Amino acid sequence: MYKLVCAVQNYNWGKPGSCSTVAALVKQGHHRDYVDDEKPYAEFWMGVHPNGPAKIAETSEDLSNRIKNHPEIVADHEEGTLQFLFKVLSVDKALSVQSHPTKEEAIALHAKDPLHYPDPNHKPEMAIALTDFELLCGFRPAKEIYENLKGAPEVLHLVGDAVQLKDLLGNESTAKIALKKIFTKIWSSALEDIAEAVQKFVSRIKQEPQNKTTDLVIRLDGEFPGGDVGVFAPILLNHFTLKPGQATFLGPNQPHAYLLGDCVECMACSDNTIRAGLTPKFKDIKTLCANLTYAMSGPPIFPSKVVGPGIELYAPPVPEFAVQAVKANATHFTNEKASSIVVVVTGTAHFKAGSIKMDVQRGDVVFFCATTHDVEITNASKDFVCYRAFTPRR
Known part of the structure; x- marks a missing residue:
């Protein structure tokens, strides 16, 4: 360690x-x-x-x-x-x-x-x-995108007649094709046309009762003034x-x-x-529009599972990493037979691996060697929480 x-x-x-x-x-x-x-x-x-x-x-x-x-x-x-x-x-x-x-x-x-x-x-x-x-x-469900765009004629003006809005309500394949055309037309529009659409849209919705989406549009326009196309993102993406x-x-x-x-x-x-969008940095709109999957669904919440006392595992479907949340009632780290990095986000504790002993507190970052098989956790404060990243064996 x-x-x-x-x-x-x-x-x-x-x-x-x-x-x-x-x-x-x-x-x-x-x-x-x-x-x-x-x-x-x-x-x-x-x-x-x-x-x-x-x-x-x-x-x-x-x-x-x-x-x-x-x-x-x-x-x-x-x-x-x-x-x-x-x-x-x-x-x-x-x-x-x-x-x-x-x-x-x-x-x-x-x-x-x-x-x-x-x-x-x-x-x-x-x-x-x-x-x-x-x-x-992620893109909102198709019906939400349809309703949001119906209420945003200033944005639809950028789309023009490139696609029928009702195609969003067709089968999955038809809806994806329609969404790709809509997104690409909006994001690829001339900068002056985008700036004009942002100005008109924001000016109008400021005069109307706010909802969660329009409130965020106004907020993003304040953070990125001057007509950034990313201001339209809440219309299409899950918030x-x-x-x-x-x-x-x-x-x-x-x-x-x-x-x-x-x-x-x-x-x-x-x-x-x-x-x-929403950046002064280099934008690669052509690549982004071409590569997106255009899958539509609700907010993508990823589940964790309990793998031991005080230990929750977040294991996404990729080979490179998994993450554990380790809390005060844990007595040992699991043996993953891999190196790992641990960051203490709150509290204090004592780690022991063989003859190696270490007091840790908030802000400490510890590297576990792959050869370190049994790390005990003792004297943990009630608020102790650390996160551990590692590459799991598959």
């Missing part, structure tokens, strides 16, 4: 240091010497990704270098490195409307445009709420809030945007993102 010093990303959508869970973990876990109460603290990275590599606290050696020099500390099925990137996020304003490519698409995108797609890996990801966590994710402990899994080519709150996030070790 090693304690780690981990990286922080100060993206401008992050919560300011005074109210950011990321900042609190960074400060209390001594990952930085100083936390600025006014500066945004957006993401806490725990892993070996080159854009934010973790270091062994005792020696300042990169964890990736330790693994390279001592390959026995990861299991054979991990293929010589950590297959996942583990994060904590503190979101104060909307992230971009985005999706992530499949493995095959990532290889092609990286070869074609390595500046904007920095690695050839896919990026399935899972978010587990630490606080109420608001997001847009919901995860309660603490609830999770969502984001597979390839599923549109989403995190809006507000704090979460633990785990993903394949990649930084590939296809963006298409």
Whole structure:
């Protein structure tokens, strides 16, 4: 077991240091010497990704270098490195409307445009709420999209006669084709036409009684003024809030945007993102529109299951990662026969693995070697909660 010093990303959508869970973990876990109460603290990275590599606290050696020099500390099925990137996020304003490519698409995108797609890996990801966590994710059921668009003539004007709106109410295949045409027409419209439609739509709905969707449209227009096409995303995407402990899994080519709150996030070790709104960064609208699955359903809540006293498992249908929530009544970590990273989000406890003993508190991040088979948890405070990421044997 090693304690780690981990990286922080100060993206401008992050919560300011005074109210950011990321900042609190960074400060209390001594990952930085100083936390600025006014500066945004957006993401806490725990892993070996080159854009934010973790270091062994005792020696300042990169964890990736330790693994390279001592390959026995990861299991054979991990293929010589950590297959996942583990994060904590503190979101104060909307992230971009985005999706992530499949493995095959990532290889092609990286070869074609390595500046904007920095690695050839896919990026399935899972978010587990630490606080109420608001997001847009996945296309709404077809009937909801139909009703929302009927009430938004300014948006339908961008679609023109490219598709009959009633096709959304046809069979699954017809509805998907219609949605792809609608989404592509809106997102591919001329910037001045989008700006005009946003201005007209927002001006009108401000004069009318608000509902959850129009309230969010107005809020996003305030966060991204000037006619950002992402302002229309709530019309088409599920808008919901995860309660603490609830999770969502984001597979390839599923549109989403995190809006507000704090979460633990785990993903394949990649930084590939296809963006298409609510961002000043590079947008690849053509790729996003072409690649989305256009599947329509309700909010995608991902279930957990209890695997032992005080231990819940979140196991998405991908080989790279699974996550456990481990609470005060747990006495041992499960033996996964793989390396893992543990982050303490609240409370204190004592870990013991053979002759190795370690006191942990909020903000501590610990690496378990694959050869560490039995880690006891003792003296846990009532509020002790940690999250553990690992690559499961399949």
